[in-house]
Amino acid sequence: MIRLDQVSYTYANSISPVIKNITLNVEAGEKLVVLGKNGSGKSTLARLMNASLVPDTGNLTVNGLNSRQAENRRIIRQQVSLLGAMPDHGFVSNLVEEDIAFGPENLGLPPSDIRKRVDTALNLVSMEDYATYPPYLLSGGQKQRIALAGMLAMQPAGMIIDESLDMLSRRGRSEMINLLVKISREQATTLVLITQSIEDIWWADRVAVLEQGEIKLLTTPRQLLLQLQLIEEMGLQLPEITRIIQSINQMAGTTIPADITELNTLVEILCPLL
Numbered sequence: 001m002i003r004l005d006q007v008s009y010t011y012a013n014s015i016s017p018v019i020k021n022i023t024l025n026v027e028a029g030e031k032l033v034v035l036g037k038n039g040s041g042k043s044t045l046a047r048l049m050n051a052s053l054v055p056d057t058g059n060l061t062v063n064g065l066n067s068r069q070a071e072n073r074r075i076i077r078q079q080v081s082l083l084g085a086m087p088d089h090g091f092v093s094n095l096v097e098e099d100i101a102f103g104p105e106n107l108g109l110p111p112s113d114i115r116k117r118v119d120t121a122l123n124l125v126s127m128e129d130y131a132t133y134p135p136y137l138l139s140g141g142q143k144q145r146i147a148l149a150g151m152l153a154m155q156p157a158g159m160i161i162d163e164s165l166d167m168l169s170r171r172g173r174s175e176m177i178n179l180l181v182k183i184s185r186e187q188a189t190t191l192v193l194i195t196q197s198i199e200d201i202w203w204a205d206r207v208a209v210l211e212q213g214e215i216k217l218l219t220t221p222r223q224l225l226l227q228l229q230l231i232e233e234m235g236l237q238l239p240e241i242t243r244i245i246q247s248i249n250q251m252a253g254t255t256i257p258a259d260i261t262e263l264n265t266l267v268e269i270l271c272p273l274l
């Protein structure tokens with residue numbers, strides 16, 4: 001669905017390319033995590049993927065539409081929504097429901113369709129009781145949900161979530177991810193989650209690890225966990241459970257596999273050893 005073919009990008013004032021010759025095909029309905037530390041080019045990649053930026057060289061196509069043609073960009077942006085950090089700046093209205101209606105209104109849809117889309121979106125994020133609330137009175141997590149509802153009301157075929165969950169508590173973050181994955185499954189939407197954290201990525205079909213504008217590794221979440229050295233070399237933090245397994249193995253001389261993601265599984269292995 002989102003296809004990058006040898007894409008490179010340099011900002012007007014940057015010395016070297018920020019995205020270097022990336023080739024990647026995100027399939028329709030696929031759930032992809034893009035992992036990388038600060039400055040690795042994740043947000044730039046996201047902006048290229050929804051045609052907010054156009055590659056210097058190479059091509060970005062969404063369902064066959066090339067972002068090089070100006071007339072395709074608006075359509076690409078409708079098909080691939082990008083939710084960035086700090087949704088506060090995105091609120092345009094004093095009422096939650098008006099805010100969510102803003103996008104569909106710009107599509108020129110009839111009022112009854114807009115109403116339906118707003119109600120459905122509010123339901124999907126479990127915020128139907130807040131339709132007539134002012135967004136600024138909501139908590140951080142609720143604002144995230146409303147920003148997401150605004151995105152869903154546009155019925156995009158693809159959603160890119162750019163680290164906008166990092167302001168949430170760990171629990172809030174994992175609730176939001178569960179919600180995104182559920183929506184992606186139910187509506188068969190493509191989901192690209194951009195993050196610096198290896199926690200909460202087990203639902204993904206693939207993980208692309210970005211380093212200095214290049215895809216260093218394209219693999220499955222579990223396979224990634226078996227590359228402990230590479231993860232540490234890249235300055236990414238291991239998931240908590242993996243760090244615990246590492247410590248146990250070092251201290252007790254055990255060989256518990258590093259690709260365990262569930263606490264229950266770890267406990268089942270540990271109990272007979274005690």
Ligand SMILES: Nc1ncnc2c1ncn2[C@@H]1O[C@H](COP(=O)(O)OP(=O)(O)OP(=O)(O)O)[C@@H](O)[C@H]1O
Pocket residue numbers: 011012013014018036037038039040041042043044045163196
């Ligand atoms: N508008 C811009 N103009 C010039 N350089 C930029 C611009 N935006 C980003 N950069 C540079 O491009 C590189 C990649 O930035 P980008 O924001 O894509 O990284 P990131 O992986 O999203 O980082 P973070 O984890 O901090 O969000 C950085 O070196 C950054 O300084």
Ligand SMILES: [Mg+2]
Pocket residue numbers: 042043044162163
């Ligand atoms: Mg970023």
